[in-house]
Amino acid sequence: MTPSPSPSPGSPTTLDTVDIVVLVVYFLLILAVGFWSMFRTKRSTVDGYFLAGKNMTWWPVGASLFASNIGSGHFIGLAGSGAAAGIGAIAYEWNGILMVLLLGWIFLPIYIASGVTTMPEYLQKRFGGRRTQLFMAVLSLFIYIFTKISVDMYAGAVFIQLALQWDIYLAVVLLLSVTALYTVAGGLAAVIYTDAAQTAIMLAGALILMGFSFVEVGGWNALMERYANAIPSVRVPNSTCGIPRDDAFHIFRDPVNSDLPWPGIIIGMSMPSMWYWCSDQVIVQRSLSAKTLSHAKGGSLLGAYLKVLPFFAVMLPGMISRILYTDDVACADPELCKQICGNPVGCSDTAYAKLVMELLPAGLRGLMMAVMIAALMSSLTSIFNSSSTIFTMDLWKTFRSHASEWELMIVGRMFVLVLVVVSVLWIPVVQASQGGQLFIYIQSISTYLQPPVSIIFVLGCFWKRTNEKGAFWGLVVGLSVGCIRMLLDFIYPAPLCYEEDDRPAVLKYVHYLYFSTMLSFITLVVVVTVSLATEEPKPEQISHLTWFTRLDPVEPKEHVFSVEQSIRTLEVIISQSEEIGEDKENSNKEPCHDRKENSSSMSSVQSQSRLMSALYWLCGMERRKEGENNPVTCPAPEQSVCSLEEKPLLQHIVNANLIICLSVTAFIIGYWG
Numbered sequence: 259m260t261p262s263p264s265p266s267p268g269s270p271t272t273l274d275t276v277d278i279v280v281l282v283v284y285f286l287l288i289l290a291v292g293f294w295s296m297f298r299t300k301r302s303t304v305d306g307y308f309l310a311g312k313n314m315t316w317w318p319v320g321a322s323l324f325a326s327n328i329g330s331g332h333f334i335g336l337a338g339s340g341a342a343a344g345i346g347a348i349a350y351e352w353n354g355i356l357m358v359l360l361l362g363w364i365f366l367p368i369y370i371a372s373g374v375t376t377m378p379e380y381l382q383k384r385f386g387g388r389r390t391q392l393f394m395a396v397l398s399l400f401i402y403i404f405t406k407i408s409v410d411m412y413a414g415a416v417f418i419q420l421a422l423q424w425d426i427y428l429a430v431v432l433l434l435s436v437t438a439l440y441t442v443a444g445g446l447a448a449v450i451y452t453d454a455a456q457t458a459i460m461l462a463g464a465l466i467l468m469g470f471s472f473v474e475v476g477g478w479n480a481l482m483e484r485y486a487n488a489i490p491s492v493r494v495p496n497s498t499c500g501i502p503r504d505d506a507f508h509i510f511r512d513p514v515n516s517d518l519p520w521p522g523i524i525i526g527m528s529m530p531s532m533w534y535w536c537s538d539q540v541i542v543q544r545s546l547s548a549k550t551l552s553h554a555k556g557g558s559l560l561g562a563y564l565k566v567l568p569f570f571a572v573m574l575p576g577m578i579s580r581i582l583y584t585d586d587v588a589c590a591d592p593e594l595c596k597q598i599c600g601n602p603v604g605c606s607d608t609a610y611a612k613l614v615m616e617l618l619p620a621g622l623r624g625l626m627m628a629v630m631i632a633a634l635m636s637s638l639t640s641i642f643n644s645s646s647t648i649f650t651m652d653l654w655k656t657f658r659s660h661a662s663e664w665e666l667m668i669v670g671r672m673f674v675l676v677l678v679v680v681s682v683l684w685i686p687v688v689q690a691s692q693g694g695q696l697f698i699y700i701q702s703i704s705t706y707l708q709p710p711v712s713i714i715f716v717l718g719c720f721w722k723r724t725n726e727k728g729a730f731w732g733l734v735v736g737l738s739v740g741c742i743r744m745l746l747d748f749i750y751p752a753p754l755c756y757e758e759d760d761r762p763a764v765l766k767y768v769h770y771l772y773f774s775t776m777l778s779f780i781t782l783v784v785v786v787t788v789s790l791a792t793e794e795p796k797p798e799q800i801s802h803l804t805w806f807t808r809l810d811p812v813e814p815k816e817h818v819f820s821v822e823q824s825i826r827t828l829e830v831i832i833s834q835s836e837e838i839g840e841d842k843e844n845s846n847k848e849p850c851h852d853r854k855e856n857s858s859s860m861s862s863v864q865s866q867s868r869l870m871s872a873l874y875w876l877c878g879m880e881r882r883k884e885g886e887n888n889p890v891t892c893p894a895p896e897q898s899v900c901s902l903e904e905k906p907l908l909q910h911i912v913n914a915n916l917i918i919c920l921s922v923t924a925f926i927i928g929y930w931g
């Protein structure tokens with residue numbers, strides 16, 4: 259056994275010149291991929307920019323699913339949870355495997371058939387009225403702030419702070435600027451391809467670090483044996499603080515006295531997870547961009563397989579970090595912890611950064627910095643994009659129906675700023691949360707807000723009888739209950755390990771996973787009761803909008819309407835992605851409404867300087883030749899139904915793979931159960 263090296267004073271704490279070189283190479287690579295995909299895709303049309311989307315094959319879709327999902331919060335959080343409490347939290351990742359498959363096989367066919375672009379839009383179509391859509395839009399934005407943006411920024415900052423010893427807020431501002439720069443330079447059109455590159459970098463870096471940490475700890479068996487003894491030298495006397503859990507290597511833990519009770523994992527974990535993978539814009543948007551349903555399923559499969567890895571490449575190294583740097587990572591005395599990492603609650607979230615700085619040679623540290631930035635940026639760009647889409651499309655437009663494209667574009671940008679500011683303000687709460695386990699913070703907040711939404715989507719998709727009133731009141735009641743619990747959680751923080759638990763009984767005795775189960779049930783009851791007590795939706799109201807009606811024959815009139823609607827949505831998304839498409843004339847992009855006017859505005863663009871057209875190109879605003887009648891800008895009405903068709907051979911391949919993937923998942927879950 260190798261003796262655990264205590265952090266020697268001479269150990270490197272900042273980056274070397276080689277590291278900086280590696281970082282620069284990384285940025286150039288991402289830029290190159292960005293440019294390459296800008297040349298590849300024609301972004302000037304709906305078909306080009308967004309539906310270029312609709313031309314994605316399985317591998318970029320899968321990689322992008324993974325990259326958007328795994329953020330810096332996961333690297334820091336999963337490793338931190340591993341260090342603090344063993345492998346339990348990996349259940350979230352493996353649960354996600356099942357959900358991403360569910361998306362491809364069950365939910366996506368319905369979304370494709372309904373021809374929607376945003377998820378609140380689906381609710382609007384399915385239930386009619388506006389209030390459910392509005393409610394959902396506002397809620398999504400809150401969830402993004404509380405569980406995604408602030409968390410990823412905080413995690414990225416923790417890492418940079420440890421690596422470069424910078425102030426955490428300075429680090430946040432820096433990260434944000436880098437992300438903004440990347441969004442402009444790489445272009446949003448390139449997001450999916452750059453995501454693929456980011457995935458490759460994340461995997462390469464994480465696997466290298468995994469190798470180093472296993473070698474250092476002395477291999478697999480050493481990890482299993484030494485973890486239980488990773489007890490810090492300073493502890494609060496007569497307490498269990500700082501002692502590793504007995505069930506550290508089990509996922510399914512005691513239903514009453516553990517940190518992740520197993521019955522809660524079954525339903526309580528699946529409901530928020532279903533929100534994340536099957537009904538949230540950030541993820542679903544990626545699958546919608548696939549060329550065919552088979553490719554979307556292939557993407558789900560790739561994403562699913564990739565999600566096996568964080569266990570080995572992030573969580574186990576986090577546990578190794580506790581073994582190697584026990585006194586720091588597992589510190590159990592508030593005073594001491596505060597000295598070590600600035601957080602009296604604990605320092606387990608520093609596990610990953612610690613490994614990077616102590617174990618890796620110069621050069622590889624730079625690579626890991628790139629990995630962290632890749633993880634962060636690949637999540638933030640998708641979240642920013644989806645949230646500004648939702649804000650402008652589902653909220654702003656409802657209140658200002660005559661808003662110009664120009665206005666929408668400005669609003670979308672400003673809104674991202676607001677999001678960022680609010681998220682930064684939220685960081686102290688994230689920092690102080692949940693026994694210092696970032697991952698548990700993310701998941702418990704998710705638990706209070708997401709289950710009601712999942713229930714609405716499940717019932718909307720699979721129970722034709724669900725109506726608007728049921729859905730709306732289900733959401734209202736479910737979220738009120740959820741918010742109460744969330745508030746209580748902030749008012750009464752979880753006690754430190756040596757403190758008496760004197761919180762109200764709902765907090766003390768009802769684990770958040772059990773709460774999630776109850777919340778889902780309450781919402782279900784409300785939706786069902788209210789729906790049954792009120793009028794049944796007419797068949798034409800739910801045509802193409804549920805599992806059972808997804809294959810309904812197309813009724814020309816209604817369908818043309820829906821295609822037009824989604825094209826309008828796409829147009830706004832495009833206009834948001836323009837970085838400098840200020841030209842007023844040029845902002846008229848309604849190919850389906852008025853082709854003539856459109857082509858005349860195009861010719862006026864033509865008269866602009868070369869510089870301008872270069873800029874336009876950069877932003878995906880290529881001009882079309884005058885009079886060129888581009889049939890693809892106005893998709894044929896049958897398209898959205900046709901796209902449910904799959905080639906039999908491909909279908910067999912993806913289905914066979916589904917079985918393999920499910921078996922692999924069942925095996926690993928069983929093995930670590």
Ligand SMILES: O[C@H]1[C@H](O)[C@@H](O)[C@H](O)[C@@H](O)[C@@H]1O
Pocket residue numbers: 327328350351352353354355357530531532534535700701704
């Ligand atoms: O990566 C996980 C994902 O696999 C889960 O399904 C989701 O519920 C979590 O919030 C997310 O962090």
Ligand code: NA
Pocket residue numbers: 324325326327328329330632633634635636637638
């Ligand atoms: Na990411």
